[in-house]
Amino acid sequence: MGTDFRAALRDARRPIVMEVKRRDAAGADLFGGRSVARIVATYERAQAPCLSVVTGRWFGGTPDLLREVRSLTDRPLLQKDFITGRRDLDRAVALGAQAVLLTARLLARSTLDALVAAAVRRGLTPFVEVATRAEIRAVPRPDECVVAVNNADIGDRERGGGDLRRGLDLVDEVVATGTRCAVSASGIDGPASAARLLRAGYQGLLIGAGLLRAGDDLPGWLAAFEQHRALP
Numbered sequence: 681m682g683t684d685f686r687a688a689l690r691d692a693r694r695p696i697v698m699e700v701k702r703r704d705a706a707g708a709d710l711f712g713g714r715s716v717a718r719i720v721a722t723y724e725r726a727q728a729p730c731l732s733v734v735t736g737r738w739f740g741g742t743p744d745l746l747r748e749v750r751s752l753t754d755r756p757l758l759q760k761d762f763i764t765g766r767r768d769l770d771r772a773v774a775l776g777a778q779a780v781l782l783t784a785r786l787l788a789r790s791t792l793d794a795l796v797a798a799a800v801r802r803g804l805t806p807f808v809e810v811a812t813r814a815e816i817r818a819v820p821r822p823d824e825c826v827v828a829v830n831n832a833d834i835g836d837r838e839r840g841g842g843d844l845r846r847g848l849d850l851v852d853e854v855v856a857t858g859t860r861c862a863v864s865a866s867g868i869d870g871p872a873s874a875a876r877l878l879r880a881g882y883q884g885l886l887i888g889a890g891l892l893r894a895g896d897d898l899p900g901w902l903a904a905f906e907q908h909r910a911l912p
């Protein structure tokens with residue numbers, strides 16, 4: 681298995697970044713008594729090209745969760761946390777991540793520019809999350825980034841859920857940046873929505889709660905997704 685997060689996602693037959701996240705935005709448990717090992721094994725059986733691990737504490741995450749996932753899989757990993765400085769990038773590398781979340785909404789433009797450059801220097805894929813046209817236009821070095829439209833609002837800790845219209849409205853603008861990996865993230869509520877976003881032009885999806893809630897019926901979720909994908 682390669683370690684290039686962006687290439688793994690772009691080349692995948694089923695380009696879904698499958699997320700390990702302990703709690704949803706309302707604080708509800710998403711593991712349902714399953715171990716991290718069982719969730720990772722389920723994702724590997726589902727041929728996830730890469731995984732996302734939420735270490736951010738709003739969602740019940742810790743650095744240990746990423747450490748544990750790293751010990752269980754050789755898939756490329758995205759660390760989802762509030763990364764604000766170079767030390768956070770060094771920690772991500774030490775924990776075994778191949779990609780890091782950089783949230784445009786939370787970072788000054790000059791800081792985002794510096795962190796994208798610093799991430800690339802460390803061999804990390806910057807996974808830059810945006811929510812507006814202005815943020816999309818300001819993404820630095822988009823050809824070296826995954827550019828992801830967040831369908832939810834991190835400003836309200838994603839408690840308001842996702843609005844897929846945002847993703848559908850912004851897809852052309854994201855693709856026009858020149859990123860080779862335009863992703864739709866958060867609030868993707870089922871297989872039909874997931875297929876619709878790919879048909880609209882996204883090259884990848886990031887899904888957490890929806891897949892975790894499917895539990896042991898993840899194969900059923902994915903079969904429905906493939907059926908929707910095959911529709912004309």
Ligand SMILES: O=C(O)c1ccccc1NCC(=O)[C@H](O)[C@H](O)COP(=O)(O)O
Nearest residue numbers: 736760761783834865866867887888889
């Ligand atoms: O978006 C952020 O800035 C953020 C920072 C730290 C931890 C999590 C963060 N966002 C939440 C997520 O990334 C979602 O878990 C992810 O997009 C999946 O969403 P969902 O499918 O709705 O569980």
